Amino acid sequence: MLLKNNKLVEKSSHGTLKVPWLTLCLAVMFICIYALGENIFNLLVFDRAAIANGDFWRFFTGHMVHYNFDHLLWDLIAFVILGSVIELNHPQQLMLSLLISSIGVSFWLYYFEPIILTYCGLSGALNGLLVIASMMLWNKTESCIYLFVMLSTIGKICYEFTTNQTVFVSMSAHPMPSSHLVGFISGLICFFLLRKKVNMIE
Template identity: 25%
Template sequence: MRLFLLLMTVSLLCLGLQFEPLASLTNWQRDLILDGQWWRILSGNFTHTNFAHLAMNLAGLWVISFIFRPTEKSLALLLITISLAIGVLNFLSDMNGYVGLSGLLHGLFAYFALQESLNGRKSSWLLVIGVIAKVTWELTMGASQSTVELINARVAVEAHLFGMLSGFMLALIVRFFPSRNKSAA
């Protein structure tokens, strides 16, 4: 039930950020972040180009949550941590602007797939290979033209890469450097 409430909260937050003036105050913009608007590092992941983009990304968030069934605490921590990582790592690219949950979705999927794999679920290695193959394809061949048309923007495949790498890194950290307080996990 609490996971449902977290997903509803994130969904409503993203919906609210679709409307002005919030939309233009929250998208990831390199120049504005460098001018001191640091909140955009996090908030840019929750703003979208249009309602089709929003619906597609929220559907992905709900499906990933349904498939992997994280606790609300772990999902909340991952949403914040991966979002911040993407927001910072975007500076390694030549992007000037970025919006959307897609990088975060790649990070969540990578995290949960690798976690399952490292915990002995051999079939989940196919999921790990699949997300690597998808991101590699996008980086070398480009994103789907139908997605570009649907969201009315260039797909930020760099954010997909940064999300995936962040998810993998967090999964490895959790696996090999477990918290001393097991009840927090």
């Protein structure tokens, strides 16, 4: 199925279909990590004590693991959509966007929320990807719907802060609206840095 402006699969200038292979490969990797079970979860999860002992990879890999299948499913749906938008518009920027958003969230949690001992999931980083994807599409189409998406996301984050409950996902773990806010801000910073880089190249 092809959509006019926002599509998971699109035609290139040569008429062939463009597929967001990196996004799909990463999605499969997240599924495989979840399927490998508790040992891999414990090795990759953001764990304050382990990071203090030198496991710095957890700043990034903590976002690859999930508490339960529901947590994984909702993150995967959002990641495939947002990752595809970014990859099909600017293929080289997907990994950089994911890296900056993920590490931005982990940095905040580690240095400014010492009460948080463990954290996992893509939701914080996904708020960053949502900003980047929405701004890319808004620049391309000038459609106000993408600005509405961003405003709705801000509203969702405010709701989570107010009620201390997550939207969509039901988990026994304590919700982390601050990670969503930091991810959102990281996405804004990342977008303007990438935009400046593209303008300098042009």
